[in-house]
Amino acid sequence: MAEQRLILLAILEARETGHGIDHSSLLRVHAHAYAEQFSIDKGNSYQVLKDASKGLFDRYVTYHDKNPKNGNDRSFHCRWVDKIGYEKATGTVYMRFTADVVPLITRLEEQFTSYEIAQVAGLDSGYAIRLYELIIKWRSTAKTPFFELQSFRQQLGVELNQYKTMSNFKSRVLEPAIKQINENTDITVKYNQHKQGRVITGFTFTFVVKPKAQKATESKRDADTPDMLISLKMTDKQRSAFAAKLSRMNELSTKAKQREDYKQFAERIETELLDEDKQVFYIPYLKKLGFNVY
Template sequence: MSKNGMVSKANAFIESSYTINLVAQRVIILAIIEARNQGSMSEVGGIHRIKASDYQKHFECDKTTSYRSLKSACESLYESEFVWSDKDNKGRDKINHSRFVQRASYSEGGAYVEVMFGNDVIPLITRLSEKYTEYELKQIKDLNSIYALRIFEILMQWFSIGKTPPITLETLRARLGIGDDQYKLMSDFKKRVLDHAIKEINDNTNISATYEQHKEGRRISGFTFKFKVKAESKKVTDSKRDGDTPDMLTNLKMTDKQRGVFADKLSKMKELSDYAKQGEDYKQFAERIECELLDEEKQVFYFPYLQKLGFNQNLYIKKVAG
């Protein structure tokens, strides 16, 4: 396996709902890296081989454990599905049920597994649009909880601003693959899932994370995650920062008319639907966003969405100045 250890996934994949074990998730990650290195990512029917020695090296376990882990991963991957959403040709939400792999094989004597990704998975890990998330394999190698790994990927989706939008409890449970019969009590969910996952992330990755809970009345309705890069990792991260990413306190330059136009578009984005207040219609939501775009802290939150809508800071500075 190549030394190129970058993992790239479409945001739709990260936001999908599925239930697989930690080892199966690791095998998907190794297969993504291996497929990219082979240059055969977009081939339908392409077979990607993961050696037990690769698993052993990257996740620092003994040989016996790596063999056993790969075999269990094959079974989990073949039996599991993931649920993801996109739009139909009329812009309506569409929910899809797909399989991770068309085939998963394990060689007892060869100490390797081979996976053939399902047709729906291939575009989500290959033909990446601007809506994708990337992180280094070494950052997740010491995470031993599937929930910690899934939450880490959610955080990486919002890496440029250090904070997720509010995520409803139902959405978060679905993304973590938690069934209706699991962790029914909020105290159990927080202690055994969230608190444990956040501790693992803080102890074993390059970021420090916390979460805030949101309530509707007395009921906890959702969570927001905040995080920052640890001091020892900041130099590396800053050196790789996208030149188009603004400084955290950049003041967006817009006229009142431009602000109104973008606020209207933002209010209709599916990704921001959880951020709308209960009972708020599109017009009211747009008016609130328009006001919030005057606040520098709120600008940081909205900037990734503005980019998706075609906002270019340098271009708009020129328009305002001109």
């Protein structure tokens, strides 16, 4: 759980500083930022952060793909980070994500807003954090697609030999995670189980944004970003031209997906520039390119 918080905070720090995330990035996370973000005692925050980085160094992630030569399914394990460091005098931890993990991290970075990262601050279960990550991607529809059981277990980080019976999986993983999300975040979640005969094969989830959270989000947006959202009006021609320029900026290179060429990256940016929530991210870079956002 502390390791997941560290990853999320590293994403937030990289975004706010504009440094981005790639395999050459030595990311810095400060103890005071960890304490403020996750409401822990500042006196202990450096040690908590240091322990979390050590734990992350020892952990690995499993991912799956297909062999391009024969189409066979493959499973890989790789470390999250290949380098960590400590600077006690300033309460700073340094870390560098492995090359294999960077694409996974940047995809997570695309999915999460700073507001959503703040939401997981109150979650103290790794399963709850992962479930929130999975669910919140479908904020626009408030319902998820079907999650096949075995794949879903892997996404939550449940090992093959853990909670093998459905009753244990529900009582030890799924239901406690949902309870934490409902009590500590901006959404209320319900799950539906799907069966083939009497066997549960997977789950779907529906959720609603809590009224207070909805108002808070709208209030924050009204207070902090109205000029940006109102002023960022682009013609189709401008959007296409600036998307092409953005796709070639070094600062944004880590946002490109694996095997995505400049044209594909530009097309994705052009689509994101239509999304008010994602527009804000591009404003500093548009300014550098000379677009007048005001």
